[in-house]
Amino acid sequence: MSPTCLRHEAQREAHMRQSIRAAQKEGFQRIAIVCGAWHAPVLTRLDDEKNDAAILRGLKRVKIEATWIPWTNSRLSYRSGYGAGVTSPGWYEHLWHTPDLTSIRWVTHAAHLLRAEGLDASSASVIEAVRLAEALAAMREFPMPGLVDLHEAIQTVLCHGNAEPMYLIRDKLEIGEKLGEVPMETPAVPLQRDLENRQRKLRFKPSASIETYDFDLRKETDRGRSQLLHQLRLLNIEWGKPQRTSQKHSTFHELWTVQWQVEFAIKLIEANIWGNTVESATAAFVRHQADTLQSLPELTELLDKTILAELPGAIDHLLNSIQRRAAVSADVRHLMDALPPLARVARYGNVRETRAESILTIIDALFERIVVGLPGACASLDDDAAKEMVESINHAQESIALLNRDDQREAWRGVLRFLLERNGVHGLVRGRCCRLLLEQKVIDDEELQRLAGLALSPVNPLPQAAAWLEGLLRGSGLMLLHQDGLWVALDRWLSELPSEVFIELLPLLRRAFSDFEPSERRAMGEKVGGGSFHRANLATAKSGTKACDIDEERANSVLPVLAHILGVKYDGN
Known part of the structure; x- marks a missing residue:
């Protein structure tokens, strides 16, 4: 123990002895x-009052307030973080109230919990679990099963060896959910009093009914209410929930639904360990999370919420944590996932008078590492990893579009172009890169037709070709409707597929078309059967591409399946 801690302990114990003397x-x-x-042995030494007075001499007198709080089983347990806590309050309560048939009743309670969650727990399984627990206790030479024996038996028999249901039994049975009571005249905790003062000042009365508020952040009262709600949300007190609205896109407006719930009083008591005011408690809790969170995206998301709560000290602490994590992070996906909150802060931070300069420095460092590391991170991806990579690429694209900086935009387009042309990249990633470049008008119609011909050529594995198509078309089918070159390339690719391969790829094709709007799928069906499809082939032929002879009978046999993929009706005409 450090000298400072030893001195602090001596002062605490001296004050305790002085209180006993008083x-x-x-x-x-x-x-x-x-x-x-730990303190008990030294509290009996009451003969040296002068030494205790000397230890306490010079300390500033600080006004304090004390209150009682309702105790819960979770606070009694080690889980609360207090090292001297009780390991299993619910188990000891069970032993106290159930001196006989302890094992049978404990396993029965566990079975009731599992059944309430929709899990199978028969009476026969309960009997078998009790017998197994008794056998385990006998093997360990115990007179009766203990908690360890019962848990091993419950996990083996009732949970079929799965550990996940045991978390439920641990929380609701072994620890328990009982809540103590305090007299009505007990003084409120400081955090609750501070909240009540702010509610009165802001004329923001809590109500059990659901109410909707539209805050204008340019008004002092509305901004104070928004600040309070954001701070409480950081303390996991969801008094208000922000809502999305399509009517007002101004960054000065926030739409909230607000409802006060009884359990918030307990959460306020729990949060009081972080500070005596809402602002100080929130700032301390955010700093604690900044020191414990390891994921860079989680940290940047926390930064976004903290800026909305307007906590300058906590923001600086978070920025330092983000810089440290970013400096050692080697996961390119995490770097891309961390960009959107930072971009929103840099773009809209001035609404809440937040300095964007410090954010831009972090964004620049992250972006440089993304540009360098993304090509290597996209090599040799399986299907699941490719889906995750596409989501991260979308996050980066969203951030770059929001920041609207020419240097970043050009560098990002260069990376997308490199991934598009690289053979070792998964088809889903290449298709998405093609779509993003097309939306930014980096690729024209002729280039798109060339790329589609390469991606859908017979030399490419069919699953990769289908994945490329999914990446290209995901989100909207308008491109397929308006890009005749892509339409022809897709038609040619589908026509050349053997029937058994087509059936095998059908789930992939359905997934590629699943995000389309009904109107888009209907337009595609009309294009297939209404003649514009043939005009597209004719236009391709006139442009110099060799048109293939169409076997009408074979083409008609494909149309019902194609209509099924597109989700439109096919009447045979």
């Missing part, structure tokens, strides 16, 4: 001392 001087004979066992 009680003795008042005439009390039987004095109960509630303290940690």
